[in-house]
Amino acid sequence: YKFSTYATWWIRQAISRAIADQARTIRIPIHMIETINQINKIIREHLQKDGKEPDVSVIAKEVGLSVDKVKQVIKITKEPISLEAPIGNEDDGKFGDFVEDRNSLSPMDHILKDDLKEQIDEVLDQLNDREKAVIRMRFGLMDDESDRTLEEIGKELNVTRERVRQIESSAIKKLKHPKVGRKLKNYIEGWK
Numbered sequence: 001y002k003f004s005t006y007a008t009w010w011i012r013q014a015i016s017r018a019i020a021d022q023a024r025t026i027r028i029p030i031h032m033i034e035t036i037n038q039i040n041k042i043i044r045e046h047l048q049k050d051g052k053e054p055d056v057s058v059i060a061k062e063v064g065l066s067v068d069k070v071k072q073v074i075k076i077t078k079e080p081i082s083l084e085a086p087i088g089n090e091d092d093g094k095f096g097d098f099v100e101d102r103n104s105l106s107p108m109d110h111i112l113k114d115d116l117k118e119q120i121d122e123v124l125d126q127l128n129d130r131e132k133a134v135i136r137m138r139f140g141l142m143d144d145e146s147d148r149t150l151e152e153i154g155k156e157l158n159v160t161r162e163r164v165r166q167i168e169s170s171a172i173k174k175l176k177h178p179k180v181g182r183k184l185k186n187y188i189e190g191w192k
Helices: 003-022 030-050 056-063 067-077 107-124 129-138 150-157 161-175 178-191
Strands: none
Touching: 003 030, 030 056, 030 067, 056 067, 107 129, 129 150, 129 161, 150 161
16 A cells, blocks of 8 residues: 555544534534534435434434433534624624523512511611620621631630620520511511
8 A cells, every 4th residue: 555545544534633623612522523423414314305304313223322312412512602692783782691690699589688688687786786796797697698606706706605605695585585586577487
């Protein structure tokens, strides 16, 4: 055999690998590219022959993969859409404007949280400053929303952790009074 016989194959492979590596936003492994190409070829053949896309089970049978694997491969082939892609006219906004942020609160939850915070502030106003500070730190009602240990609170207030426990106990006893706790009753019942 001549060198050109081997060189042609290696050059073709190098080109196809370079295309596979750089053609997509998200890189797909070479072995998956081959499977994707097989599936696309089968889909094209069925479209030409039958005029419609074949069922996933038909594709799976022809490729020799499970139906779940074929579904997974088809899912991989979809091109990602940029969140900055414009929708409609340029002034209509970007795709990212319409994607839900599941980590943020809904407007209703935001209102309820603010209302609950106001109600808690009103209830805590029944306590003296030291009790209020202990309850806020102990139950994460500060701005950072992290609850602290008795020892951490004790260091901050320059008292022992046993004294912090006593202050907390006294404050909770006051908060359990029916007159004081009535304001938070709706929230407590909503969580049950």
